[in-house]
Amino acid sequence: YRDNxxxxxxxxxxxxxxxxxxDSSGREHVLTVKLKTKHPTEAPECAADVPVPxxxxxxxxxxxxxxxxxxxxxxxSLREFWDVLDEIDQKTWVLEPxxxxxxxxxxxxxxxxxxxxxxxxxxxxxxxxPECCLLGADFVFFLVFLCxxxxxxxxxxxxxxxxxxFPSPATHEKSSLSVECGICYSFRLDSGIPDQVCNDPxxxxxxxxxxxxxxxxxxxSTRQSFNTIFGECPYCSKPITVKMAVQK
Amino acid sequence: MQRISRLKRELQMLSxxxxxxxxxxxxxxxxxxxxxxxxxxxxxxxxxxxxxxxxKIPERYPFEPPNIRFITPIYHPNIDNCGRICxxxxxxxxxxxxxxxxxxxxxxxxxxxxxxxxNPDDPLMADISSEFKYNKQLFSxxxxxxxxxxxxxxxxxxxxxxxxxxxxxSTLASEANTHTHPVA
Numbered sequence: 001y002r003d004n005x006x007x008x009x010x011x012x013x014x015x016x017x018x019x020x021x022x023d024s025s026g027r028e029h030v031l032t033v034k035l036k037t038k039h040p041t042e043a044p045e046c047a048a049d050v051p052v053p054x055x056x057x058x059x060x061x062x063x064x065x066x067x068x069x070x071x072x073x074x075x076x077s078l079r080e081f082w083d084v085l086d087e088i089d090q091k092t093w094v095l096e097p098x099x100x101x102x103x104x105x106x107x108x109x110x111x112x113x114x115x116x117x118x119x120x121x122x123x124x125x126x127x128x129x130p131e132c133c134l135l136g137a138d139f140v141f142f143l144v145f146l147c148x149x150x151x152x153x154x155x156x157x158x159x160x161x162x163x164x165x166f167p168s169p170a171t172h173e174k175s176s177l178s179v180e181c182g183i184c185y186s187f188r189l190d191s192g193i194p195d196q197v198c199n200d201p202x203x204x205x206x207x208x209x210x211x212x213x214x215x216x217x218x219x220x221s222t223r224q225s226f227n228t229i230f231g232e233c234p235y236c237s238k239p240i241t242v243k244m245a246v247q248k
Numbered sequence: 249m250q251r252i253s254r255l256k257r258e259l260q261m262l263s264x265x266x267x268x269x270x271x272x273x274x275x276x277x278x279x280x281x282x283x284x285x286x287x288x289x290x291x292x293x294x295x296x297x298x299x300x301x302x303x304k305i306p307e308r309y310p311f312e313p314p315n316i317r318f319i320t321p322i323y324h325p326n327i328d329n330c331g332r333i334c335x336x337x338x339x340x341x342x343x344x345x346x347x348x349x350x351x352x353x354x355x356x357x358x359x360x361x362x363x364x365x366x367n368p369d370d371p372l373m374a375d376i377s378s379e380f381k382y383n384k385q386l387f388s389x390x391x392x393x394x395x396x397x398x399x400x401x402x403x404x405x406x407x408x409x410x411x412x413x414x415x416x417x418s419t420l421a422s423e424a425n426t427h428t429h430p431v432a
Contacts (some may be wrong), residue, residue: 183310183348184250185257211250211348215311220342234347 006068017064021072023079025086029102031071033064046071049102050078051123081105081126084154088119091155092166095193108193109158112167121154130154182235183211196242203236212242251309258352267357272303280305284316284356288399289364293391294322297399301359302331303352313338313346314355323387323394325366325377334372335362 008030009018019031029048036042043058048071056070088107089100095116096108108118111134120131152160159166180187181194182205194206216222216231223230224244233240259282262272269287282303288294299322304315316338318331326334336345337358371377379387 180257184253186253189253190249205349214250215348218311218340234349 006065019064019068019071021068021075023075023082025079025083027075027079027082027086027102029071029075031068033067050074051081051103051105052078078123081121081123084121084126087153087155091168093169093172098188098191110167110172111162111164112172117158117162119154119158127154132158179206181206181208181211183207183215196240198233198236198238198240200233200236200238203233203238205233205235207242209242212240213244216240216242250311251305251307254310254351255305262353267353267360269360270353270356272352272356282314282352284352286356286360286363288395289360292364293388294363294395294399297395299363299399301356310348310351312340313344313350314352316355316359321394321398322363323376323391324363325368325371325373325380326362328372332372333359333362334367334370335359 006019006021007017008020010016015035017033017035019033021029021031023029029050032047034045034047036044040060040062043056044067046054046056046067048054052074054074056067058067082102085100085105085107088094088109092107093110094100094107095110096118097104097106100107105123106118106120108116110116117132117134122128122130155166165171179194181189187193189208189210192208192210194208194211196207196209196212198205198207213229215234216229219231221231227244229242229244231240231242232238259272259274266272269289270284272282272284275281275283282305284301284303286299286301288297288299297320300319302317302319306312306315316333318327318333321329321331328334335355335358336343337350337355338344338346340346366377366380368377368381376387379390
């Protein structure tokens with residue numbers, strides 16, 4: 001196991017090891033292996049930054065080299081998934097997550113004009129129709145991919161289906177896309193971003209869910225039905241709704 | 249939480265792009281308090297005066313309006329002798345019209361507008377209001393006199409008889425005693 005290219009770390013107790021595996025796109029992945037007291041009878045505890053549960057085949061005869069090759073197989077099977085996401089990360093402005101890790105399958109991509117698209121890529125079928133949700137003025141929840149080409153990447157398909165050019169780091173400043181909340185004047189509030197948008201296209205003012213909820217619930221004119229609050233946009237006074245804040 | 253990020257941005261905007269005729273800054277000793285100055289509009293009785301205001305930022309800001317009052321005495325139908333201002337943007341609905349889309353800058357601009365255009369139908373000072381309605385010349389003269397006395401020479405000390413005169417006329421006389429104008 002003293003292969004330098006595979007073993008990147010071992011602690012002084014020889015209990016925790018980190019094994020490296022590179023996928024064929026050149027991305028480096030690390031598997032942390034913690035050997036149990038009853039090793040090798042008991043399977044070691046494994047952790048890695050991958051979007052799927054780590055399931056390895058282990059018997060008392062299994063070597064760490066075999067474990068490593070299982071991990072290599074796993075990251076290779078996820079290569080296409082990471083290719084799809086890397087393309088999105090490089091060519092668009094990703095609003096969420098702030099710093100995506102290899103296990104994050106979701107991306108919220110800026111479209112411009114306060115609109116964004118939330119894409120959830122299936123790690124096992126990265127080129128299949130991703131789960132999409134459009135956020136922003138005069139958009140509604142929809143999941144339509146009629147003319148998609150299975151040969152193309154997710155980003156190219158999104159571009160073709162929506163007939164839009166995604167603003168990219170090459171063409172736009174991020175500040176022009178990360179539009180601040182109309183109530184607290186900030187973009188990131190407690191790790192949340194302004195994902196509530198006034199549906200009037202002339203307004204389109206974004207708000208944090210918590211900010212909008214806190215404002216509307218204090219007003220006597222606000223109505224509530226189940227967990228939805230009905231009120232007026234503080235900017236244009238057109239009807240606006242917000243889900244009640246989740247109890248923390 | 250919202251309050252901190254709001255104030256930070258607002259102070260930044262107020263220093264980089266203040267509204268015309270208005271300055272606003274944070275006081276050194278209290279982060280919840282701001283000071284502002286409004287220059288009296290030309291063609292109004294407040295011309296050439298500089299009016300100081302005190303702004304208190306409530307705990308729930310921007311879900312609640314800022315608390316603003318004049319420090320400089322001003323003769324105006326909608327501003328009482330404690331400096332309190334009758335303006336719907338400074339009150340929460342249903343009575344008022346405060347919304348978080350307003351901010352310190354827009355509210356100060358509304359006050360500047362109110363100075364130029366008093367609203368005698370929603371008076372705080374009944375006497376001044378009827379004077380404004382029925383004897384505008386007298387109102388104008390008095391307002392100019394007050395401006396000259398209190399807002400032009402900043403070093404001028406408010407004379408006791410002047411305060412007394414206002415207090416006796418005031419409908420809020422009892423409170424006036426505890427809210428004397430701290431004019432330097």
